[in-house]
Amino acid sequence: MDTLTHALSGALLGRLIARAPDPVRPGPRVWHMVVAGAAAATFPDLDFVLGYVSDLAYLRGHRGVTHSVLMLPLWAGLIAWLMSRMPKLRASGVDWRAFYAVACAGLAIHIAGDLITQFGTMILAPLSDRRFGFGTTFIIDLPLTGALVAGLLASALWRRSRVPAAVGLLATCAWIGVGALGRSEAIDVARDYAAAQGIAAVSIDAAPRPASPFNWTAIVFDGERYHFAHINTRRTELLAAGPDDSFIRRFSAPYRPVSMAQWQVRERFGEDGMRELARAVWSAEDFAFYRWFSMFPVLDHAENSGSARCASFRDLRFEIPGREATLFRYGLCSVGDAGWKRFKWTSDGRRWLSPD
Numbered sequence: 639m640d641t642l643t644h645a646l647s648g649a650l651l652g653r654l655i656a657r658a659p660d661p662v663r664p665g666p667r668v669w670h671m672v673v674a675g676a677a678a679a680t681f682p683d684l685d686f687v688l689g690y691v692s693d694l695a696y697l698r699g700h701r702g703v704t705h706s707v708l709m710l711p712l713w714a715g716l717i718a719w720l721m722s723r724m725p726k727l728r729a730s731g732v733d734w735r736a737f738y739a740v741a742c743a744g745l746a747i748h749i750a751g752d753l754i755t756q757f758g759t760m761i762l763a764p765l766s767d768r769r770f771g772f773g774t775t776f777i778i779d780l781p782l783t784g785a786l787v788a789g790l791l792a793s794a795l796w797r798r799s800r801v802p803a804a805v806g807l808l809a810t811c812a813w814i815g816v817g818a819l820g821r822s823e824a825i826d827v828a829r830d831y832a833a834a835q836g837i838a839a840v841s842i843d844a845a846p847r848p849a850s851p852f853n854w855t856a857i858v859f860d861g862e863r864y865h866f867a868h869i870n871t872r873r874t875e876l877l878a879a880g881p882d883d884s885f886i887r888r889f890s891a892p893y894r895p896v897s898m899a900q901w902q903v904r905e906r907f908g909e910d911g912m913r914e915l916a917r918a919v920w921s922a923e924d925f926a927f928y929r930w931f932s933m934f935p936v937l938d939h940a941e942n943s944g945s946a947r948c949a950s951f952r953d954l955r956f957e958i959p960g961r962e963a964t965l966f967r968y969g970l971c972s973v974g975d976a977g978w979k980r981f982k983w984t985s986d987g988r989r990w991l992s993p994d
Contacts, residue, residue, distance in 0.1 A: 656668040919969060
């Protein structure tokens with residue numbers, strides 16, 4: 639989920655938790671709790687600084703220790719202490735314990751917001767690097783963000799009531815539930831396709847897509863190849879979109895009704911001529927990071943010339959119709975006797991990655 643939406647969710651949760659000031663015992667005001675909730679819900683994404691270290695540091699560390707439920711109590715204590723050091727609060731004798739609950743809640747709602755996406759979140763870091771994700775929601779979801787904004791605006795109008803905050807959060811949860819329904823429908827479509835085609839499926843899944851909770855890429859893996867289709871589980875006819883239409887309509891148009899689905903097949907290791915090279919790259923120790931990260935990996939590019947042997951992979955999670963660039967395309971090149979060398983595809987071409 640994008641950082642702005644995380645901050646909004648934390649702010650709304652902070653408003654729900656906040657209570658009217660007690661004239662007998664000093665405590666944080668409502669807006670203090672809103673700020674604390676927003677700050678806590680933003681905090682985990684500070685791991686973006688790993689991108690300045692290296693591409694691999696970001697890939698391995700993003701949604702790691704800052705997103706861990708095991709580390710949550712520690713991070714909450716740090717955020718609560720920092721909030722209590724605000725000059726006015728410090729002068730009035732408000733200590734960190736007044737912010738600890740809202741800091742815990744803000745961190746928790748951030749983790750929950752990332753868990754509903756399919757990127758994967760290491761909630762058990764640093765003890766485990768396993769990535770968890772429910773995959774119900776695309777990483778940017780405008781109606782979800784809108785529900786949070788509406789809740790905050792209503793809370794600003796009815797300042798003495800926590801009801802608008804509660805309604806806003808309930809509406810957000812309901813919208814996530816709609817996405818879960820869409821995911822279930824997409825998986826059913828993939829399962830029906832596998833059965834109709836006689837495919838011995840190793841795994842069946844669906845990747846959330848933008849613009850609608852019913853836009854999905856249904857995916858069937860048979861052990862060697864991926865069968866996938868871009869579908870809208872509720873659409874009954876094709877959606878036409880021109881260059882002058884809204885970006886939401888243009889993003890949504892490629893997703894076809896289930897009855898008109900166009901299933902594609904992609905070999906995981908490519909065609910016969912490059913399959914041996916692709917398998918060698920895939921199984922190399924230097925490529926372990928991508929085996930860990932990817933969910934639906936397929937060969938992206940391969941070349942076998944006299945000077946270099948290279949192969950790269952992409953993940954169908956990030957192959958979105960209507961979007962020119964595909965993120966997270968990584969590979970290896972074997973140059974002479976120097977062994978494998980990692981690289982990443984960017985808009986400027988191949989970029990070599992520094993070793994660990």
